[in-house]
Amino acid sequence: MIARKIPLIPTLFLLPSLLFLSIFIYFPLVQNLYNSFFEFSVFSPTKEFVGFASFQQLIQDKVIMAAFINNVKYAVISVLFQVFFALILATILEDKVFRRIAPALRVIYFMPVMISISVIALLFTFVYNPQMGLLNSFLELIGLENLAVPWLGNATTAIYAVIAMSQWQSIGFITMLFIVAIQKIPKELYEAADIDGAGKIRKFFNITVPQVKETMFVNVLITVTGSILVFNEPFILTGGGPGFSSTTLSVLMYEQGFGKDNMGYASAIATLIFVLSAIFALIQIRVSGTGKDD
Amino acid sequence: MVKTDIKEEFLERDRTASKPRAKAKLNLTAGLSKYTVLLGLLLFAFLILYPLFWMVVSSFKSYDEIYNNVWGLPSVWHFENYATAWSMGISSYFFNSVVVTLATIALVVLIGSMAAFTLSRYRSKWIDAALIFIIGGIMMNPQVALIPLFEILTWLDLINTRWALILTYVAFRLPLTIILIRAFFLSIPKELEESAIIDGCSEFGIYARIYLPLSIPIVLTTVVLTAFFAWNEFLFATVFIDSEVLKTIPSGLMNFKDALRTDWGVLLSGMVIASIPMVILLVLLQKFLVRGLSEGSVKG
Numbered sequence: 385m386i387a388r389k390i391p392l393i394p395t396l397f398l399l400p401s402l403l404f405l406s407i408f409i410y411f412p413l414v415q416n417l418y419n420s421f422f423e424f425s426v427f428s429p430t431k432e433f434v435g436f437a438s439f440q441q442l443i444q445d446k447v448i449m450a451a452f453i454n455n456v457k458y459a460v461i462s463v464l465f466q467v468f469f470a471l472i473l474a475t476i477l478e479d480k481v482f483r484r485i486a487p488a489l490r491v492i493y494f495m496p497v498m499i500s501i502s503v504i505a506l507l508f509t510f511v512y513n514p515q516m517g518l519l520n521s522f523l524e525l526i527g528l529e530n531l532a533v534p535w536l537g538n539a540t541t542a543i544y545a546v547i548a549m550s551q552w553q554s555i556g557f558i559t560m561l562f563i564v565a566i567q568k569i570p571k572e573l574y575e576a577a578d579i580d581g582a583g584k585i586r587k588f589f590n591i592t593v594p595q596v597k598e599t600m601f602v603n604v605l606i607t608v609t610g611s612i613l614v615f616n617e618p619f620i621l622t623g624g625g626p627g628f629s630s631t632t633l634s635v636l637m638y639e640q641g642f643g644k645d646n647m648g649y650a651s652a653i654a655t656l657i658f659v660l661s662a663i664f665a666l667i668q669i670r671v672s673g674t675g676k677d678d
Numbered sequence: 679m680v681k682t683d684i685k686e687e688f689l690e691r692d693r694t695a696s697k698p699r700a701k702a703k704l705n706l707t708a709g710l711s712k713y714t715v716l717l718g719l720l721l722f723a724f725l726i727l728y729p730l731f732w733m734v735v736s737s738f739k740s741y742d743e744i745y746n747n748v749w750g751l752p753s754v755w756h757f758e759n760y761a762t763a764w765s766m767g768i769s770s771y772f773f774n775s776v777v778v779t780l781a782t783i784a785l786v787v788l789i790g791s792m793a794a795f796t797l798s799r800y801r802s803k804w805i806d807a808a809l810i811f812i813i814g815g816i817m818m819n820p821q822v823a824l825i826p827l828f829e830i831l832t833w834l835d836l837i838n839t840r841w842a843l844i845l846t847y848v849a850f851r852l853p854l855t856i857i858l859i860r861a862f863f864l865s866i867p868k869e870l871e872e873s874a875i876i877d878g879c880s881e882f883g884i885y886a887r888i889y890l891p892l893s894i895p896i897v898l899t900t901v902v903l904t905a906f907f908a909w910n911e912f913l914f915a916t917v918f919i920d921s922e923v924l925k926t927i928p929s930g931l932m933n934f935k936d937a938l939r940t941d942w943g944v945l946l947s948g949m950v951i952a953s954i955p956m957v958i959l960l961v962l963l964q965k966f967l968v969r970g971l972s973e974g975s976v977k978g
Contacts, residue, residue, distance in 0.1 A: 391881060393880075393881040393882055394795070394796040394799065394800060395796070397793060397795055397796045397885070398793050398796045400789045400793070401790065401792070401793035401812060401852055401856060402793075402812075404789065404845075404848060404849045405811065405812060405815050405852060405853070407830070407849070408823070408830075408846055408848075408849030409815050409818045409823065409850070410811075410815075410818075411826070411830070412818075412822070412823035412826035412827050412830065413818060413823065413826075415826035415829070416826050419825060419826065473722075476715060476719065477719075481712055482716070482719070485716070485719070489719055489723055492723045492726055493722070493726055495727070495730060496730070498953075498956050498957055498960050499953045499956065499957075500909065500910040500912075500927065500952060500953065501928070502912055502927075502928040502929075502931050502932065502952075503949045503952050503953050506931060506935060506945070506949055507729055507730075507733050508729075510732075510733075510736075510942075511729055515745070516748055518729065518732060518748065521748045521749070525749075552725075552726065556726070560968060564968065613819050613821055615821060615912075616912045616913070620912075634821045638824070638913075638917075641824070641825050647825055651825055654822045654825065655822070657819075657821055658819070658822040661817075661822075665816070665817040666817065669813065669816075669817070
């Protein structure tokens with residue numbers, strides 16, 4: 385690092401970024417908090433000050449609670465599948481026994497990550513379709529047609545159907561992150577364990593897990609933050625329905641704001657979302673040491 | 679091509695990894711469990727691959743056949759589904775997505791690398807503050823900014839223009855881009871720029887002639903990540919663009935679906951067309967993506 389007075393050009397270099405972040409990131413953040421204390425509609429010229437009324441409404445709103453519980457379900461299931469299952473999957477793929485087939489499998493598992501969520505969600509409306517859907521047709525094929533239900537039209541199954549699609553799409557992404565982490569583990573550790581006669585399961589728990597601990601923690605945070613924010617999947621697949629059975633905080637925020645034109649209440653929901661996600665994001669920045677000079 | 683690329687990259691690592699070691703005796707149970715696991719892996723691969731395969735195959739079918747013959751191949755291959763999808767609106771969504779994605783990439787790389795240049799070469803309490811300001815930006819998410827951005831863009835008279843998407847996409851991609859490029863810039867040896875200064879190179883010259891050309895790998899990483907984001911972004915694209923002629927693919931597909939009702943073959947063709955550019959990009963720039971995903975998540 386050069387400690388001297390910063391000349392003009394480098395200062396100018398920094399300016400566009402600072403402007404972009406100020407106008408489109410930090411100002412909206414403050415503005416959203418401000419909006420939470422007002423009541424207004426999209427094109428209303430004035431905003432009516434209502435104090436903490438929206439937040440009081442927020443606490444009592446049963447739909448908010450239902451949405452929050454769906455976000456929690458999203459988070460718990462995603463952590464189980466995308467973090468624990470993905471770690472096991474990555475370990476198996478890195479095992480030398482599967483050396484020949486692993487590269488092809490990696491590409492296959494990663495494929496849905498490349499495809500837009502709107503395409504994936506539209507595709508899954510075909511998978512879950514009650515008449516011709518792939519899932520029900522398959523159940524019929526193997527003689528389990530009594531298990532077939534209208535997955536997205538049923539209030540008990542809708543949220544799980546949405547969550548299942550997310551697992552299908554994202555597991556390859558987290559697996560890839562684990563593969564990168566596992567490849568960084570010094571091979572000597574495994575060789576020493578081989579000499580000691582350790583089995584695969586012992587090597588997994590005594591070497592792999594401790595060595596990828598940090599990646600694991602970061603992956604948990606990524607999935608939890610993603611689950612708090614989740615919007616596209618429920619919005620496209622079910623619109624939050626039937627009723628409010630598969631809604632999430634972000635979907636409610638959108639519906640309140642752009643559906644019912646309660647911009648003030650929508651802003652209060654957005655503030656809640658921000659607080660929840662910021663807690664996890666802060667932990668992540670702290671743990672991963674972003675911005676430190678390596 | 680994806681396969682061979684990845685194969686080579688990973689096989690290389692595997693080769694270096696597999697030094698001769700004491701070979702455990704392979705008994706019958708170990709062999710059996712190996713095949714059980716292999717079967718599981720293949721089943722899982724099938725589970726991932728089949729819906730995508732079904733999407734491509736069914737895009738050549740008529741509605742009747744999609745409905746009544748879910749599993750089979752099309753009896754007549756309706757290639758015209760693609761032409762219909764293209765002329766019924768996908769072409770315009772496609773064009774808008776290309777414009778928005780390219781503009782976002784260009785601005786993110788230019789503005790982001792300029793900021794990273796200053797942040798990596800100078801240190802003062804102002805620079806530190808700017809760095810924290812920029813890194814803090816990754817905590818922000820589109821959902822929270824949605825309503826205020828709608829107000830700002832309306833006020834700037836940019837709502838329902840491509841700029842509404844380009845400017846907001848750039849802002850949301852800048853923090854990660856700057857973190858990635860700055861980390862790379864920090865690794866560039868100082869001797870290079872010192873000799874350049876002696877040769878009379880200006881600050882701008884150091885940036886444009888030394889730092890940028892050396893950083894092509896990390897720039898490509900940010901290009902892939904940004905392209906992926908801009909091409910697939912759904913929330914802003916839905917809220918900020920109302921006009922049918924300006925919609926990008928993710929929000930346009932929703933309109934497309936409503937307009938088509940039961941013309942599923944055409945809808946599926948549109949979905950396949952929407953997916954092709956990213957698949958091509960990722961086939962070409964595979965290794966830059968993997969690098970970006972791991973660094974981007976662990977470090978940001």
